[in-house]
Amino acid sequence: xxxxxxxxxxxxxxxxxxxxxxxxxxxxxxxxxxxxxxxxxxxxxxxxxxxxxxxxxxxxxxxxxxxxxxxxxxxxxxxxxxxxxxxxxxxxxxxxxxxxxxxxxxxxxxxxxxxxxxxxxxxxxxxxxxxxxxxxxxxxxxxxxxxxxxxxxxxxxxxxxxxxxxxxxxxxxxxxxxxxxxxxxxxxxxxxxxxxxxxxxxxxxxxxxxxxxxxxxxxxxxxxxxxxxxxxxxxxxxxxxxxxxxxxxxxxxxxxxxxxxxxxxxxxxxxxxxxxxxxxxxxxxxxxxxxxxxxxxxxxxxxxxxxxxxxxxxxxxxxxxxxxxxxxxxxxxxxxxxxxxxxxxxxxxxxxxxxxxxxxxxxxxxxxxxxxxxxxxxxxxxxxxxxxxxxxxxxxxxxxxxxxxxxxxxxxxxxxxxxxxxxxxxxxxxxxxxxxxxxxxxxxxxxxxxxxxxxxxxxxxxxxxxxxxxxxxxxxxxxxxxxxxxxxxxxxxxxxxxxxxxxxxxxxxxxxxxxxxxxxxxxxxxxxxxxxxxxxxxxxxxxxxxxxxxxxxxxxxxxxxxxxxxxxxxxxxxxxxxxxxxxxxxxxxxxxxxxxxxxxxxxxxxxxxxxxxxxxxxxxxxxxxxxxxxxxxxxxxxxxxxxxxxxxxxxxxxxxxxxxxxxxxxxxxxxxxxxxxxxxxxxxxxxxxxxxxxxxxxxxxxxxxxxxxxxxxxxxxxxxxxxxxxxxxxxxxxxxxxxxxxxxxxxxxxxxxxxxxxxxxxxxxxxxxxxxxxxxxxxxxxxxxxxxxxx
Numbered sequence: 082x083x084x085x086x087x088x089x090x091x092x093x094x095x096x097x098x099x100x101x102x103x104x105x106x107x108x109x110x111x112x113x114x115x116x117x118x119x120x121x122x123x124x125x126x127x128x129x130x131x132x133x134x135x136x137x138x139x140x141x142x143x144x145x146x147x148x149x150x151x152x153x154x155x156x157x158x159x160x161x162x163x164x165x166x167x168x169x170x171x172x173x174x175x176x177x178x179x180x181x182x183x184x185x186x187x188x189x190x191x192x193x194x195x196x197x198x199x200x201x202x203x204x205x206x207x208x209x210x211x212x213x214x215x216x217x218x219x220x221x222x223x224x225x226x227x228x229x230x231x232x233x234x235x236x237x238x239x240x241x242x243x244x245x246x247x248x249x250x251x252x253x254x255x256x257x258x259x260x261x262x263x264x265x266x267x268x269x270x271x272x273x274x275x276x277x278x279x280x281x282x283x284x285x286x287x288x289x290x291x292x293x294x295x296x297x298x299x300x301x302x303x304x305x306x307x308x309x310x311x312x313x314x315x316x317x318x319x320x321x322x323x324x325x326x327x328x329x330x331x332x333x334x335x336x337x338x339x340x341x342x343x344x345x346x347x348x349x350x351x352x353x354x355x356x357x358x359x360x361x362x363x364x365x366x367x368x369x370x371x372x373x374x375x376x377x378x379x380x381x382x383x384x385x386x387x388x389x390x391x392x393x394x395x396x397x398x399x400x401x402x403x404x405x406x407x408x409x410x411x412x413x414x415x416x417x418x419x420x421x422x423x424x425x426x427x428x429x430x431x432x433x434x435x436x437x438x439x440x441x442x443x444x445x446x447x448x449x450x451x452x453x454x455x456x457x458x459x460x461x462x463x464x465x466x467x468x469x470x471x472x473x474x475x476x477x478x479x480x481x482x483x484x485x486x487x488x489x490x491x492x493x494x495x496x497x498x499x500x501x502x503x504x505x506x507x508x509x510x511x512x513x514x515x516x517x518x519x520x521x522x523x524x525x526x527x528x529x530x531x532x533x534x535x536x537x538x539x540x541x542x543x544x545x546x547x548x549x550x551x552x553x554x555x556x557x558x559x560x561x562x563x564x565x566x567x568x569x570x571x572x573x574x575x576x577x578x579x580x581x582x583x584x585x586x587x588x589x590x591x592x593x594x595x596x597x598x599x600x601x602x603x604x605x606x607x608x609x610x611x612x613x614x615x616x617x618x619x620x621x622x623x624x625x626x627x628x629x630x631x632x633x634x635x636x637x638x639x640x641x642x643x644x645x646x647x648x649x650x651x652x653x654x655x656x657x658x659x660x661x662x663x664x665x666x667x668x669x670x671x672x673x674x675x676x677x678x679x680x681x682x683x684x685x686x687x688x689x690x691x692x693x694x695x696x697x698x699x700x701x702x703x704x705x706x707x708x709x710x711x712x713x714x715x716x717x718x719x720x721x722x723x724x725x726x727x728x729x730x731x732x733x734x735x736x737x738x739x740x741x742x743x744x745x746x747x748x749x750x751x752x753x754x755x756x757x758x759x760x761x762x763x764x765x766x767x768x769x770x771x772x773x774x775x776x777x778x779x780x781x782x783x784x785x786x787x788x789x790x791x792x793x794x795x796x797x798x799x800x801x802x803x804x805x806x807x808x809x810x811x812x813x814x815x816x817x818x819x820x821x822x823x824x825x826x827x828x829x830x831x832x833x834x835x836x837x838x839x840x841x842x843x844x845x846x847x848x849x850x851x852x853x854x855x856x857x858x859x860x861x862x863x864x865x866x867x868x869x870x871x872x
Contacts, residue, residue, distance in 0.1 A: 084357050087763075088400025088446060090756065091353025093407025096431075096439045098346040098749075100412050101419075102339050103438070104429045110328050111249055113187025114287075117151070118327040119297060120253060121284040127319045130592075132255035134158075134280045135322075137272030140179075142308065143284070147300040149292040154178060154185040155272065155282040158258055158572070161695050163529045164219070165232045165723050172529060172727030173215065173263035175233065176250070180267050183210070185287050192216075193227040193242035196267055200241075206269040209233070210242040215263045233264065234694075235533035235723075251424060253330040256283045257573050260424075278314040278652075285327065297324040335423055338746045341823045345500060345753045348493045350442065351449075352757050355486040356764045358450040361393065362483050393451025401443035405431065408439070418748055420741030487768050488808040490761035495812020495845055496819055497754035502837040503820060503830060504747035510829030511740050517631075517671030518568065518606035522559075522702050523732035525567060526713055528724055530694045538692035544720060545599055545688065545696060546618070551716040553601075557704035558712055562602030563688060567697035568673045569735040578684060579659065580638050581648035593634060594673055594683040595651070597691050603629075603668055605701045606732075611635075613645040613666035620665075620687045627687065628662040634682035635667045651684055662686060676739045677828040699732065706731070746826055758845070761808075762852040769801050769856035794857045801853025802846070809842055 109115045121143065123133040140155045156178040164173045180201030189195070191213060200208050209231070220226045230237045250260045272282070288297060301322045308315040329336075412429050419426055528548070530541045549561040566572035574595045603615045611632060620627050628649060635644045644667060650659035662684075670679045688696070702709040710729055717726040820832045830837070 084360055084396050085399045085403060087353050087356050087360075087760065088397060088450075089403030089407055090760075091350040092401050092404030092439065092442055092446065093411055094753065094756065095346045095350045095442055096404055096408035096435060097411030097415060098342050099438050100408065100429050100431060100435045101415055101426065102343050103432075103434055105423065105425050106332055106336060106339060107434070108425070110251060110331070111188075111247060115328060116326075117288045117290075118186070119286050119288060119294065119324045120256075120327050120330045121153075121286060121301065122255075122323050122325065123280065124321045124323055125318045132253065135282050135284050136277050136280045136314070137275035137282060138277055139304075139308065139322075140282060140284055141273045142304050143286070143301065146304045146307075147297075149289055149297045149300050151287045151289045152181050152185045153284060153286040154182040155284050156182060156258075157268075157281055157283070158256075161527060161529050161727065162234050162264070163531060163724060164263075165235070170723045170725045171219075172527065172725050173233070174259045174261055175264050175266065176259075176262045177268055178265055179272070182265070182285075185285055187287075188244070188248050190242040191245040192224065193240070195242050196265075200267045206267050207236075207238050208241045208267070209238045210244060210265045211240055212244055212263050213246040213248065216243045233266075234529065234531035236531075238264075238266065249425070251327075251331050252283070253327075254334040254422060255330075257571055258283060259571075277312050286324075294324060294326065331424055335420075335742065337822055337825050338742055341500070341826070342746065342749050342753075344819070344822075345497055345750050348497055349753050349757050349760070350446065352490045352493050352760045352764075354446050354449040355490045356760050356767075357396070357446075359483055359486050359764050359767055361450060362486075390447075390451050394447045397443050397447035397451070400446070401439060404443070405436075405439060408435075415749075418745055420745045421738055422742055423745070483768050484804055487761070487764050487804050488811065490757075490764045491805050491808025491845065491849065492812040492815060494754070494757040494761040495809050495841065496816045497750065497757045498841040498845060499812070499816040499837060500820055500823060501747070501750040501754040502841050503823065503827060503832065503834060504743065504750055506830040506834060506837055507827045508740065508743050508747050511676045511743060514672065514676050514828075515669075516568075516676070516736065517669045518608045518732075520732040520736050523606065523699055524702060524706065524709055524713075524729065525697055525699050525732055525735075526726045526729040527695065527697050528717060528726060530696070530724075532694065534721070534723075535694070538689050541692045541694065542599075542689040545698070547720055548698065548716050549599065549601060551719070552698075552700055552712060555709075555712040555716075557702055557708035559701045559703040560601055560605040561698065561700045562605040563599040563696045563698045564602050565597045565688075565693050565696050566673075567699075567735070568671050569676075569739050570697065573674060575681065576652045577659070578638070578652075579650045581650065581661065591637075592681065593651075594681045596673075596683055596685045597688045597693060597696075598629075598685050599688045602699065605699045606671075607701075608671060609669040611667045611669060612643070613664070615666050615668070616685075616687055626660065626662045626690075627665045629666040629668055629685040630664055631668055631670045631683040631685075633670050633679060634684060637682050649684070651686070676736070743826060743828065746823075758848055762848055765801055765804060765849060765852040766856060768804070769797060769853055794854075797857035798850060798853040801849060801856075805846060805849030805853075809845055812845075813838060813842070
């Protein structure tokens with residue numbers, strides 16, 4: 082039973098983790114010939130860009146000046162929009178794409194059609210394609226939705242197609258794009274007419290049959306080389322372009338974590354196999370007399386080996402079936418704790434690939450733990466086995482083999498415990514990071530101000546001011562403000578800057594985060610004001626050219642000086658000119674994109690200066706959260722019944738989500754390390770228990786000649802600690818070599834952190850001492866007179 086359960090645990094854990102790895106990393110993307118799909122990025126070492134959007138004219142250049150691509154499509158960062166009519170107003174996610182977007186992916190619609198070339202022309206841009214989920218929920222799956230009109234942001238749109246339920250929008254995490262798209266529409270402008278320095282497009286392309294990734298990169302590099310010579314934007318930034326496989330790009334932010342978990346669970350499987358091998362070796366020793374009789378009666382070594390391997394295969398088969406059952410539960414557990422950033426995990430089936438992998442794991446496990454007892458059976462000591470009267474003592478090679486298995490188990494456990502310790506330390510570091518704001522009691526929501534209802538910056542600014550004033554008048558709300566983009570929301574907006582007096586081209590080499598905020602934002606978030614003042618209502622009403630910068634920006638632009646009153650030049654969105662702003666305050670750095678580092682310098686300026694239609698509002702509650710949520714709905718509905726207050730979430734949820742990948746990896750490696758330590762402890766206990774049992778006569782002799790109980794106890798424990806020490810030393814070396822792949826997952830700790838290694842060594846030594854102590858206690862119960870008669 083113990084053999085079957087140990088095997089089931091190892092095989093089940095391996096199958097569960099492999100199921101997730103298979104779904105995310107191995108299974109092809111749900112598109113036509115997905116291996117031909119690639120993503121095209123801009124890169125710039127000078128600007129610190131590894132994956133940057135591309136300007137519209139560059140997309141045209143790629144189309145016209147390359148031969149390796151069958152088609153190239155572009156899409157923009159997805160804004161939210163309001164869908165009205167046919168029910169309550171709701172917020173939807175809208176993606177704007179080139180007309181060939183669905184053709185590049187190779188996914189046909191379920192109803193109607195996708196976009197055609199005419200939809201990319203101005204008269205066709207009112208046509209939209211909707212998702213299957215929106216069709217089912219909003220239009221109850223009615224077939225007559227094709228050709229019907231819907232209102233998006235107050236503008237009429239005609240539905241021309243519905244995508245199938247299996248269609249998934251999969252994008253690289255670096256794209257900063259939503260994947261739960263409800264509606265697609267085409268651009269209402271020509272990409273070639275856009276300025277070269279307006280980089281906002283994400284580019285997906287399909288390679289021609291026979292074209293390679295290397296050829297694509299060579300051709301794109303040649304295009305970019307010409308662009309650097311012709312255009313200031315490309316030359317000053319020293320831009321490069323890179324073509325990456327779409328699949329690997331989508332999973333690049335999680336592949337290290339998943340592969341590390343797969344390696345960890347394989348270690349657990351090896352420990353389980355070593356444990357089972359130890360159990361079967363002990364069983365083989367107990368059966369040595371039986372096997373010797375078989376051999377003396379003419380049984381060939383091959384037949385005996387086949388018998389033992391058949392028994393091992395039977396154990397493996399039962400363990401494999403139990404493992405599949407445990408894997409199903411394990412998959413449900415993994416899905417329950419998975420991070421939101423882990424793609425393609427809506428369904429993780431135990432499909433043919435997983436079943437085949439489980440069968441292979443079971444077969445390998447059977448060979449691993451079954452071959453050692455079978456090998457021992459090839460070299461029986463017939464004379465001693467047949468002359469001993471029922472007493473079986475393992476041979477020295479057998480004892481060494483069992484000891485080697487225990488050392489291996491401890492070494493593998495050491496590696497897993499070190500990995501778990503590093504992840505715990507990393508997670509603890511993330512929880513201690515200064516965010517630049519206090520998320521407790523802060524709730525957020527989004528509004529979308531449509532151009533038809535709020536055509537001017539003044540209209541939008543007035544609406545948001547009325548909302549925040551209404552909210553602050555409610556007793557459940559302490560303070561309110563607004564920002565775009567919201568920290569840790571996955572959205573970003575960057576632009577150039579320069580100090581007054583610099584030449585215009587100098588600003589092209591400086592890049593900062595841009596943030597639009599309304600008065601009350603810093604106070605709501607409790608972001609420390611370091612110098613000067615924050616925004617006041619007059620700054621928005623008068624549209625004064627003022628800005629607040631963060632500490633990093635102040636150090637970069639005005640090192641050693643006082644930035645208050647100094648001038649900066651920044652670029653307004655959609656404008657080629659650099660506008661002057663006066664710095665009125667300095668605030669603490671806010672972690673906008675990642676908790677593990679401060680990120681790029683940030684410039685804040687008044688909302689009315691740009692007045693985007695999509696804004697996130699933040700409120701600090703002074704009463705129950707439910708009352709605050711009701712106040713939010715009432716305030717927005719009172720001002721505009723057609724505008725939903727969408728995406729209501731605590732700010733703490735965004736912070737927790739930013740730690741999801743680290744938390745997920747830490748949880749699983751801790752669980753696997755715990756299983757490994759338990760199995761290794763059982764293995765160590767079993768070896769020492771067997772040694773005490775087989776050395777009963779020897780211990781009796783020692784005690785008869787005056788050995789004290791403490792000496793016997795120390796001797797048995799010392800043997801166990803020697804085995805553990807050997808495993809720990811090997812494990813330390815292996816950990817230094819094998820923990821390097823998780824460096825990218827760590828925050829505030831190195832892969833060779835001495836504190837982690839010391840703590841894990843002490844912990845594993847303590848566990849080994851406990852596992853050794855109980856067999857040693859059994860040795861103390863040996864009666865010398867009985868032991869001396871034991872043969």
